[in-house]
Amino acid sequence: xxxxxxxxxxxxxxxxxxxxxxxxxxxxxxxxxxxxxxxxxxxxxxxxxxxxxxxxxxxxxxxxxxxxxxxxxxxxxxxxxxxxxxxxxxxxxxxxxxxxxxxxxxxxxxx
Numbered sequence: 001x002x003x004x005x006x007x008x009x010x011x012x013x014x015x016x017x018x019x020x021x022x023x024x025x026x027x028x029x030x031x032x033x034x035x036x037x038x039x040x041x042x043x044x045x046x047x048x049x050x051x052x053x054x055x056x057x058x059x060x061x062x063x064x065x066x067x068x069x070x071x072x073x074x075x076x077x078x079x080x081x082x083x084x085x086x087x088x089x090x091x092x093x094x095x096x097x098x099x100x101x102x103x104x105x106x107x108x109x110x111x
Contacts, residue, residue: 002043009036023091023101027084034080038073045069 013036016029045066053064091101098106 003040006036006040006043009039021103023094023103024088026103027087027091030087031080031084034076034084038076038080041069041073041076 010033013029013032013034016032017026020026020029045068047063047065050063050065053067094106095101100106
């Protein structure tokens with residue numbers, strides 16, 4: 001069920017990217033899509049009833065949570081933050097040049 005919710009969250013972000021005409025709303029849609037992928041990757045490594053992968057003497061037959069997806073998500077968060085900052089910087093530069101965030105008006109002002 002949680003995987004379906006991640007997919008729905010991704011579709012909400014995709015809807016925002018495809019239907020909105022404001023550059024800031026498009027960047028927010030990309031961020032929502034990115035967050036849904038992060039959530040999906042963390043849930044892949046989760047095992048119900050499992051413990052953190054810390055070995056203690058005398059532990060036998062214990063199920064552990066996979067730490068690799070968590071490490072990947074931490075790296076992806078940093079990359080996603082840089083990507084979002086770059087998209088917002090480009091949006092601000094476009095606003096300074098054209099005076100609007102609306103894509104249709106920017107497209108008409110081409111030249």
